Amino acid sequence: MSESTAPVLRAEGLVKTHHGEGAPAHAVRGVDLCVARGEFVAITGPSGAGKSTLLHLLGGLQRPDAGSIWLDGECTDGYGEARWAVERRRRIGIVFQFFNLVSDLSVADNVELPALLAGVPPRKARAEREALLAELGLAGKERSMPGELSGGEQQRVALARALVNHPPLLLADEPAGSLDSKGTREVMRLLSRFHQRGQTILLVTHDARLASAADRVISFFDGRIADDAELDGGPPPRRTGISGVLELKD
Amino acid sequence: MRLPLLALLARGAAHGYELKQDLEQLLGSAYPQPNVGQIYVTLGRLERSGLIEGEDVEQSSRPNKKVYHLTDAGREALRAWYEETADEPRVRDEFFMKLALAPRTGLADQIALINKQRRQYLNTMRQLSKLAAAEDRDNRIAHLLIEGAMLHLQADLDWLERCQEELEELE
Secondary structure, X not given: OOOOOOOOEEEEEEEEEEOOOOOOEXXXXXXXXEEOOOOEEEEEOOOOOOHHHHHHHHOOOOOOOEEEEEEOOEEOOOOOHHHHHHHHHHOEEEEOOOOOOOOOOOHHHHHHHHHHHOOOOHHHHHHHHHHHHHHOOOOOOOOOOHXXXXXXXXXXXXXXXXXXXXXXXXXXXXXXXXXXXXXXXXXXXXXXXHHHOOOEEEEEOOOHHHHOOOOEEEEEEOOEEEEEEEXXXXXXXXXXXXXXXXXXXX | OHHHHHHHHOOOOEEHHHHXXXXXXXXXXXXXXXXXXXXXXXXXXXXXXXXXXXXXXXXXXXXXXXXXXXXXXXXXXXXXXXXXXXXXXXXXXXXXXHHHHXXXXXXXXXXXXXXXXXHHHHHHHHHHXXXXXXXXXXXXXXXXXXXHHHHHXXXXXXXXXXXXXXXXXXX
């Protein structure tokens, strides 16, 4: 398969069981999934449904008990920790609920670090960082430390860090989970904007408002895909939907 | 929309088309085309029930227009409107009855019903997001209306999720 036609991400038969204290938790119970280039897919479901575990499997942060994952058509079965770490700089960008910025590095260094680690020349890394921070409304914050920023600003820095190497796939795990309503709208707007430019995004969220920014929503229950729906955003057939929601009654 | 029209007349007389424009300005794209026919019909009813009075005003090149103002009874009705609190949204709606009765009919699967309903809610949510993105940032009232609609839908979606959790356990 050539790189351009293969799905950015494909998974088959993924299974993951957590063995902690008490009964084993079946977090992911046989998941098949395909994400095409340019798609924006949201996975929603109640907390504890296993959706974060699924995202961790897809980003190589955890290994499945069974099943396989392909990135751009390439099987990852043989990947070890080191190889996954490389892919998380090259092919996969990740943003987390709690931002996970390096607290004793400046904003600029947080964003440039993955580029430098990927072998990008310093001058180019700086140019990428400057462009992204400007785009995300963070110009002038380069010298700030993460702790000096608001949650919304930290998440924007995390987004810049995730995108600095132009990964084909962006994974987002509850990116608005610790933000207020305004921060949520901001994250939603930015994800939509990058998606419009062709960024492939897989978003895990329990927030339906955030999920509705995606063009495909997967409902995840009890470790399984319960529904997989394309959102067309077209007018619903009857006089319900948006007008029914907003209209003043007679 | 009887009482909103009364409220728009509280500060002074206006004709039907002005009221339509007032509504448009207030609610922005959240209420894209107030139905002008509905406004005239409602004004007629309000006049018959004595809450407003219309007065024909001559126009040089066009037919007369009717300018309405609040009567004392109208002002009283408006005051009473502000005195009372509004009803809660309804939970025991049509979908709930469908869901609750599905097993007895043998005609529909509950999980399939939930999935179908969720798709519709999500599509509406997407339209609301688009509307919010397109609306003038400074129109706070319009944004609050859209956000309210989104939060209600969010609650409906959360509730569908609860239904699904409970009903899947039984399967």
